[in-house]
Amino acid sequence: MTRRFWRAVVLAAVTPLLEKNVAKTLSLDVPVVFSMTRVIVLAFAAVMLRAIWRAGAGDWPTATLSMAIVLAMPVLSAIERGKPGQVLELARTLIGRFGVGAVRPIPVDYTREPSKYDDHRGDS
Numbered sequence: 001m002t003r004r005f006w007r008a009v010v011l012a013a014v015t016p017l018l019e020k021n022v023a024k025t026l027s028l029d030v031p032v033v034f035s036m037t038r039v040i041v042l043a044f045a046a047v048m049l050r051a052i053w054r055a056g057a058g059d060w061p062t063a064t065l066s067m068a069i070v071l072a073m074p075v076l077s078a079i080e081r082g083k084p085g086q087v088l089e090l091a092r093t094l095i096g097r098f099g100v101g102a103v104r105p106i107p108v109d110y111t112r113e114p115s116k117y118d119d120h121r122g123d124s
Helices: 003-017 022-027 036-055 060-081 084-096
Strands: none
Touching: 003 036, 036 060
């Protein structure tokens, strides 16, 4: 493999992680600026992919987190293009929803005696 090939591969892999905001790029005196948001999303995606690869996505929190990671980049891109007032209003709306709605109780039944057949010695 030639040096030119590997340079193209590295550039193709790194380009999505670079900062797209010209003001941030020009304000620093470095040739390349990585977007920390994009790096963090990539790290979350890598960890989630590893977890799903090893154990599968057997529950809804894992599936929900995976979907959120997939949708993170388009949402971040839309937020970056929005006006500051719109972004603040979106944040207020999302945060304002916490604690709204009824809480579903978790059923716990510790009132009955354990069954004589409920033997967990072979579970380990």
